[in-house]
Every structure is written in structure tokens, then in C-alpha cells.
Amino acid sequence: MxxxxxxxxxxxxxxxxxxxxxxxxxxxxxxxxxxxxxxxxxxxxxxxxxxxxxxxxxARLGAPIACPPSVRNCLCFLDHMRNCREPDPAAAPDLDQMTLMAMMAGRALS
Structure with a gap:
């Protein structure tokens, strides 16, 4: 179709x-x-x-989805957290913990 x-x-x-x-x-x-x-x-x-x-x-054809919903890549958040950690590593969460959180967020989206 x-x-x-x-x-x-x-x-x-x-x-x-x-x-x-x-x-x-x-x-x-x-x-x-x-x-x-x-x-x-x-x-x-x-x-x-x-x-x-x-x-x-x-017919006047339009875009299939005029305003598509937003889909976010949770791994970008992990990169963001790594960059935030650089100035003061002691103030940021552990990278292993952040990786686990990002993986869990990814599973929640699928």
C-alpha cells in the first residue's frame, strides 16, 4: 500500500x-x-x-509526518556526563554507574 x-x-x-x-x-x-x-x-x-x-x-500532498515526535539517544547523555566530569572528576558520578544508567535508559526506550 x-x-x-x-x-x-x-x-x-x-x-x-x-x-x-x-x-x-x-x-x-x-x-x-x-x-x-x-x-x-x-x-x-x-x-x-x-x-x-x-x-x-x-491533491496537495504534505510531509508524511508534519511534526514528528522527538526520539532521544540516551548514549548522547552519557557523553554529556563524561564531558561534565572533566573539570572536577570528584564532583561527578562514577563513569561505570553512568554507563549502567545509560544502558538501562536505552532498554526503557525499546
Missing amino acids: RWVTYATDRVGVIGEHRIHPVAPGVSWVELIGWGAEELRVTGEAALASAAQTVLLAE
Whole structure:
């Protein structure tokens, strides 16, 4: 399936040179969060729906995810802590402890 964002914030599936919309208010971030199976089901439902379609050639396409959520790399924090430690090593936590904290934070994100 080929997915698009159009008309500023609508999400749809391309079929037969037309955009078949998903329910209003559903964002790409939501669709991705639902997982692959639900994404497939939603796309098939949009293609089968009797909802008003839009000619692909006439649609104003937008960025797939206009405002993507932020994802942070916890290992950058470890580098930051190492740099903070340089001026006064006695005032900063132990590097082994910081490495363990960064690894645990990384597991929490996955």
C-alpha cells in the first residue's frame, strides 16, 4: 500500500490514481503506533470505503509526518556526563554507574 498525507492533515491510501481517506483526525503517528496488522486493516478499509476520494493528480500532498515526535539517544547523555566530569572528576558520578544508567535508559526506550 502507498500512503499519503494530503490537504494539510488528512491521511489516505492511494488506489487507482485516487486517494482513499482514513477516518478524519487519524494521524500517521497514530497509525504507526497501532502496528503493522492494524495499519494493513485500516488501509484495506479505506480502499473499500464509499467515502469521497480525491484524484491524486489534484491533491496537495504534505510531509508524511508534519511534526514528528522527538526520539532521544540516551548514549548522547552519557557523553554529556563524561564531558561534565572533566573539570572536577570528584564532583561527578562514577563513569561505570553512568554507563549502567545509560544502558538501562536505552532498554526503557525499546
